[in-house]
Amino acid sequence: MPRPTTLTFTPADLEALGAERYAHPDPRVQQRMEVLWLISQGETQARSGHLAGVSKATVARYVAIFRRHGVAGLKVFQWVKPVGALEAHRVTLEAEFRERPPHTVAEAAERIATLTGVRRKDTQVRVLLKKVSA
Structure with a gap:
């Protein structure tokens, strides 16, 4: 089984996560920022999810978004609404x-x-x- 890689946070990432977990106008973005901020502070993914009130699968999605797109990716939602x-x-x-x-x-x-x-x-x-x- 491959060993999971650790997340690396730049000082700019840490600053953005710390500020936007309270200041961003969208509460869903605040939640994403909170989870990643907790991970950046040394919490495990499971504990971060528990503290933020989200499931392990949701934490895994947030981490995957962060790995692919950084902090900016956490602010983007790509929902598709069906049209009749x-x-x-x-x-x-x-x-x-x-x-x-x-x-x-x-x-x-x-x-x-x-x-x-x-x-x-x-x-x-x-x-x-x-x-x-x-």
Whole structure:
């Protein structure tokens, strides 16, 4: 089994971790900074995670981010939010429903299917109608 490598922190890293664990506006970044700061102060990864209230797997992710991208990488989140199939047709559907409002959700679902070729159940159509009417 390979021996784990130790993390090395430059004075600039230590300064940034110490300052941003309290001062950064995003609490998730503060948490990341706190975990790495604790490790830089000699705590084990397991103990750092326990003190910061995160799991071992989360600590491992934070360490991996730090190793690849440094302190700057701890400030970046690359989340992908899924987009529904109807979102591409939203402008067309808004115009259609403002011009001729549907009387029922079933009618709206049929018109959506006719206009876009996308079939959705009543619950999803209701959500779309609320977005369109807002």
